Amino acid sequence: MRTEENCPQHGGAADPPDRPGRRRVLQAGLALGAAAAVTLAPVAFAAATEGEQTRVITGHLPTGAPDFVYLPVEVPPGVREIAVSYSYDRPAVPPGTPGNSCDIGVFDERGTGLGGPGFRGWSGGFRTSFAVSRGEATPGYLPGPVQPGTWHVVLGPYQVAPQGMDYRVEVTLRFGDAGGEFTPSYPAERARGRGRAWYRGDCHLHTVHSDGRRLPAEVAAGARAAGLDFIVSTDHNTPSSHGVWGPLAGPDLLIVTGEEVTTRNGHWLALGIGPGEWLDWRYRSRDDAYPRFARQVHRAGGLVVPAHPYCPYVACQWKFGYEEADAVEVWNGPWTYDDESAVDSWDSRLAEAVRHGRPWLPAMGNSDAHSAPQVIGLPHNVVLADDLTRADVLAGLRAGRSWIAESAGIGLAFTATGQGRRAGIGEQLTVPGGAPVDVRLEVSGVPGGTVRFITDEGQLHQESLPASGGGTATWRTTASLAGYVRAEVRHPRADGSPGQGNTMGADLPWGPMAALTNPILLKIAG
DSSP states (O other), X not given: OOOEEOOOSSSSOOOOSSOTTHHHHHHHHHTTOTTOEEEOOOEEOOOOSSSEEEEEEEEEEOTTOOSEEEEEEEEOTTEEEEEEEEEEOOOOOOTTSOOOEEXXXXXXTTOOXXXXXXXXXXXXXXXXXXXXXXXXXXXXXXXXXXXXXXXXXXXXXXXXXXXXXXXXXXXXXXXSOOOOOOOOOOOOSBOXXXXXXXXXXXEEEOOTTTTOOSOHHHHHHHHHHTTOSEEEEOOBTOOTTGGGOGGGOBTTBEEEEEEEEEETTEEEEEETOOTTOOOOXXXXXXXXXXHHHHHHHXXXXXXXXXXXXXXXXXXXXXXXXXXXXXXXXXXXXXXXXXXXXXXXXXHHHHHHHHHTTOOOOOEEEEOOBOSTTSOTTSSEEEEEESSSBHHHHHHHHHHTOEEEESSXXXXXXXXXXXXXXXXXXXXXXXXXXXXXXXXXXXXXXOTTOEEEEEETTEEEEEEEOOTTSOEEEEEEEOTXXXXXXXXXXXXXXXXXXXXXOOTTOTTSSSOSEEEEEOOEEEEXXX
């Protein structure tokens, strides 16, 4: 491992190219193991009243490097802006071998403690540079005073090639008047609703404040164009977009603040956290830190939702279990095989929970849209809420009073009736065990589709929709035969035969998902 510091560009004296003990600090940190963090020796700057100073730090990380490498920067008084750029090499690797990938962020003088107040921004691997000052900051970073003390630039070597990773970090401090203060404009917690009604919303969206390419204004416009009533802002690992959503919300669009927490053992959505609230992601499942941050979300009245649990990419597959979760994202973007796996696993957990009389975990679906051509609202949640407010929408999702739609062009109504009683999605119908229960699904917008009724015994009814795309499917059962019933509406096969195919393979007897409901529970009276 090597490090070096070059001469400043403007003013000040160059620090020694390799401070005594620097290599020992690095080696000691690396010896802690792959999950550990390592802190380098500090980089110092001379005090000044104007101009700027730059230091350049280079180094090498071997395969098996810690998850996070902290570069301390001693910030003197009088700094109005800290600017950082970085790069790393990308040597050729054999097919199937991960190449180099490195994230970056920064913590201020308040420290790097897990969940602490020092967080000032994260851009992952999406940007090669950022700047922070009192009045403004690069998207993904938080504006605010640049106070004197020890700041930390954080490298996150996400993947390291067999050859290791050579990195270069350039830190520039600019001196002078700090300028005006940034004033956030958070979105309102209420929009103009229709009272108790079904509301459509996408709860997993990204902007330029993380790795998306859409501006917040473009996301809001896309949500309106998709016929959505609400969205949740879930940029990766940062709340920096929260303070710009205010003017973009309105009577017709509720915007809820959130975060996608991207750990090395899976991603999860923190939905409905307080404006400006931040959730830490610097832990693995073996660290036992996840429950602490799940509790933080729950204290704010928000939801914890594991995201795309079967995503095949590195660090995306869910490893934390579901005890702290309020729902699970079983459908993420256009329908694929990992969504099939997520729905199958969710259904197995649902059957087990109902069988043992335990609380069950609702299903959600979201677009996870980052940029064009990814479609905002494909899919989205249709939730029964008392009104179009943050609290009411979250309550409906938490209770499972929701279904998932591929687009606003799909309509659905799902009920079960028996003994003069009626229950809808996410509700419970209590009847004598042998009493007839009539299940009814009304669908529109899925030409030639397939309706499936699925219980804890598996699929027990299937029928095709007409070419018009609208129709009603009915089925009779009893509470002694089915502990719950849920509905799926599938597109036809790719070859066009009704209800018989899939763009993912001709071996499946139906096509990709068009709509998916949470269950109606059937309970035996007495």
